[in-house]
Amino acid sequence: MSQEPILVITTGGTVDKQYFDALSEYQIADSVIPKLLATARVAHPFRVIELLRKDSLELTDDDRALIARTIETAPEKRIVITHGSDTMTDTAKAVAAIAGKTVVLCGALSPARFADSDALFNLGMAFACAQSAAPGVWITMSGTVFDGLKVRKDRAAGKFVDL
Amino acid sequence: MSQEPILVITTGGTVDKQYFDALSEYQIADSVIPKLLATARVAHPFRVIELLRKDSLELTDDDRALIARTIETAPEKRIVITHGSDTMTDTAKAVAAIAGKTVVLCGALSPARFADSDALFNLGMAFACAQSAAPGVWITMSGTVFDGLKVRKDRAAGKFVDL
Amino acid sequence: MSQEPILVITTGGTVDKQYFDALSEYQIADSVIPKLLATARVAHPFRVIELLRKDSLELTDDDRALIARTIETAPEKRIVITHGSDTMTDTAKAVAAIAGKTVVLCGALSPARFADSDALFNLGMAFACAQSAAPGVWITMSGTVFDGLKVRKDRAAGKFVDL
Amino acid sequence: MSQEPILVITTGGTVDKQYFDALSEYQIADSVIPKLLATARVAHPFRVIELLRKDSLELTDDDRALIARTIETAPEKRIVITHGSDTMTDTAKAVAAIAGKTVVLCGALSPARFADSDALFNLGMAFACAQSAAPGVWITMSGTVFDGLKVRKDRAAGKFVDL
Numbered sequence: 128m129s130q131e132p133i134l135v136i137t138t139g140g141t142v143d144k145q146y147f148d149a150l151s152e153y154q155i156a157d158s159v160i161p162k163l164l165a166t167a168r169v170a171h172p173f174r175v176i177e178l179l180r181k182d183s184l185e186l187t188d189d190d191r192a193l194i195a196r197t198i199e200t201a202p203e204k205r206i207v208i209t210h211g212s213d214t215m216t217d218t219a220k221a222v223a224a225i226a227g228k229t230v231v232l233c234g235a236l237s238p239a240r241f242a243d244s245d246a247l248f249n250l251g252m253a254f255a256c257a258q259s260a261a262p263g264v265w266i267t268m269s270g271t272v273f274d275g276l277k278v279r280k281d282r283a284a285g286k287f288v289d290l
Numbered sequence: 291m292s293q294e295p296i297l298v299i300t301t302g303g304t305v306d307k308q309y310f311d312a313l314s315e316y317q318i319a320d321s322v323i324p325k326l327l328a329t330a331r332v333a334h335p336f337r338v339i340e341l342l343r344k345d346s347l348e349l350t351d352d353d354r355a356l357i358a359r360t361i362e363t364a365p366e367k368r369i370v371i372t373h374g375s376d377t378m379t380d381t382a383k384a385v386a387a388i389a390g391k392t393v394v395l396c397g398a399l400s401p402a403r404f405a406d407s408d409a410l411f412n413l414g415m416a417f418a419c420a421q422s423a424a425p426g427v428w429i430t431m432s433g434t435v436f437d438g439l440k441v442r443k444d445r446a447a448g449k450f451v452d453l
Numbered sequence: 454m455s456q457e458p459i460l461v462i463t464t465g466g467t468v469d470k471q472y473f474d475a476l477s478e479y480q481i482a483d484s485v486i487p488k489l490l491a492t493a494r495v496a497h498p499f500r501v502i503e504l505l506r507k508d509s510l511e512l513t514d515d516d517r518a519l520i521a522r523t524i525e526t527a528p529e530k531r532i533v534i535t536h537g538s539d540t541m542t543d544t545a546k547a548v549a550a551i552a553g554k555t556v557v558l559c560g561a562l563s564p565a566r567f568a569d570s571d572a573l574f575n576l577g578m579a580f581a582c583a584q585s586a587a588p589g590v591w592i593t594m595s596g597t598v599f600d601g602l603k604v605r606k607d608r609a610a611g612k613f614v615d616l
Numbered sequence: 617m618s619q620e621p622i623l624v625i626t627t628g629g630t631v632d633k634q635y636f637d638a639l640s641e642y643q644i645a646d647s648v649i650p651k652l653l654a655t656a657r658v659a660h661p662f663r664v665i666e667l668l669r670k671d672s673l674e675l676t677d678d679d680r681a682l683i684a685r686t687i688e689t690a691p692e693k694r695i696v697i698t699h700g701s702d703t704m705t706d707t708a709k710a711v712a713a714i715a716g717k718t719v720v721l722c723g724a725l726s727p728a729r730f731a732d733s734d735a736l737f738n739l740g741m742a743f744a745c746a747q748s749a750a751p752g753v754w755i756t757m758s759g760t761v762f763d764g765l766k767v768r769k770d771r772a773a774g775k776f777v778d779l
Contacts, residue, residue, distance in 0.1 A: 141477075144472065146467070146479060146564055151510070152479070153472070153478065167411035168399055168400075168408045168432060169411075169433030170432040171433035173433070182477065213477075237472055237474070240567050241566050241568065243329050243566070244329070245331045248410045249330070250411060250414065251410065251411035251413065251415040251417075251418070251430075252417055252418035253418070254411075254433060255418040255430055256419075256422050258435040259418070259422035259428075265422075269331060269334065270327070270331070271333070272418050282475055283475065285475060286331065286333045304635070309630070309642070309726055309730065311774060312772065312774060314630075314673070314702075315642065345640065376640070399637040400635060400637070401635055403731060403732070405568060446638060448637060448638060456778070490759070492733070492734065494734045494774070494775065495737075496759055496775045497759035497760040562657055571656045574658075574743075576737060577741040578743055580759060581740070581745040581756055582744040582745075582747075582748050585744070585749040585761050593744055596656060596659055596662070597747070598748050612657065612659045
């Protein structure tokens with residue numbers, strides 16, 4: 128491993144949710160991911176593409192095709208995608224066929240703007256997995272590095288588990 | 291990768307520093323690592339040994355031998371050590387010869403109790419690296435997964451860099 | 454002023470909102486106010502009544518009568534009410550006639566569980582106002598101690614202003 | 617009460633302490649008070665003078681005279697001073713004779729940069745006390761609005777108490 132650049136693609140999801148008092152509800156706001164990477168004092172080379180700003184239940188096949196195309200055309204071999212947790216496994220399937228790249232999906236069960244969010248830990252997991260793991264697709268949630276095609280979200284239990 | 295348990299050994303360092311008003315200074319307090327892993331909503335099996343509570347400039351050869359022995363005698367093959375950043379590379383050398391285990395050192399430049407600390411991210415990196423990387427010793431700081439024997443801390447710049 | 458006990462009545466509102474991943478939305482949860490007062494290291498005597506758990510747009514006349522009755526029957530002369538900001542001024546009207554008590558309403562535009570919330574500041578304002586101000590009803594929001602009958606919420610601007 | 621401007625004078629103290637990894641110690645850094653007032657979404661008119669940057673054990677008679685002179689020459693009648701807690705009562709004595717102004721001292725037992733600090737609450741208390749209380753000197757710490765001349769810090773207990 129060396130200082131190979133990492134591409135971070137943000138797509139929205141809970142991690143980026145903000146509470147808007149004037150609307151009495153949450154909405155996905157500007158991605159907090161750049162701010163999290165600054166808090167993490169990351170000196171490793173990376174760039175961020177804010178590709179989408181959607182709750183993952185609203186992602187379409189076209190959205191997933193866009194994510195895949197963005198990965199394929201990027202020069203980077205190491206990719207982190209921040210994503211809503213509800214359909215993270217669907218996007219994992221959509222990018223699994225891309226050769227020669229280590230792609231890691233992560234997100235958060237609690238918005239990053241919360242004081243006690245899992246966001247920063249999950250992002251750290253993904254950043255390391257993108258550097259250490261073999262090419263393929265991975266999901267780093269609930270403290271485990273999962274094979275991206277052998278995992279599911281147990282919504283009631285609030286965690287990711289082996290398929 | 292599966293649900294192989296991770297052993298987390300805490301030794302002190304900046305990550306665990308607390309501000310004590312009565313003393314008008316920061317000192318290492320109860321390890322905050324268990325609380326960080328709860329915030330991270332980690333469901334992966336792990337256990338924590340609070341082995342030492344020292345600033346890493348005060349670690350002795352005996353301390354390093356204790357850390358090494360603790361790793362060798364543990365059933366776990368995947369180890370995370372939280373450690374002061376100043377002499378992290380010395381401890382990496384002390385544990386590099388242990389066969390068959392993936393050992394990852396991490397810490398923080400800002401106490402975890404701070405609102406904008408790098409602690410949670412670095413811990414996440416270590417937790418993933420312990421699962422993804424090959425046996426050997428690693429350091430996850432400043433956003434990079436470093437070979438534990440090929441890295442140094444650039445104290446003035448406040449980051450870890452290749453040796 | 455001395456160590457006269459303060460009664461804190463919580464009624465819900467944004468300040469107590471929590472994000473529930475399984476529901477993909479924010480809802481009012483257990484009041485966070487006791488935890489805020491602990492964080493604030495409050496040694497002043499107080500007690501907390503969790504009276505309601507509602508968004509203030511859903512408060513009814515019966516709810517407001519309950520709040521008023523709770524204040525009237527309490528031994529304390531100094532009252533803090535945490536409340537949703539949207540109808541805080543309506544509740545102020547409902548309690549204005551209570552004699553001999555200093556009643557202060559406060560809340561937050563951002564849930565207290567957020568890292569950058571105004572909740573703790575507003576609660577501090579109310580706690581001091583309850584001790585310093587004359588009997589009557591007050592609202593402490595947006596940094597100002599308002600006469601509770603001479604203020605309105607400018608929802609679009611996200612702040613409280615003089616009527 | 618109306619929208620009378622508040623003058624905030626920062627002098628340093630624990631509230632502004634930052635941990636500097638390169639030095640392995642804390643130091644008083646740029647005041648966080650402006651950032652706290654932004655987090656608090658304060659719309660009330662105010663200005664901030666960063667007068668000193670000292671631990672309060674290091675304040676001299678000249679420093680206290682400077683604080684007093686700054687208050688006397690300011691157009692504002694409502695003053696908040698953020699200050700180290702150890703000698704807050706000494707500064708209260710030094711400003712008690714100033715006529716026609718409501719002066720409130722506050723600080724924090726935990727640096728504001730910490731996630732669980734009392735800083736924001738204490739600042740809120742002071743901001744309200746400056747608007748509600750009669751002219752004179754006050755101290756808002758540990759949840760109580762104290763007469764600034766009738767209070768002391770119980771260092772061992774970590775709180776302010778009546779004299």
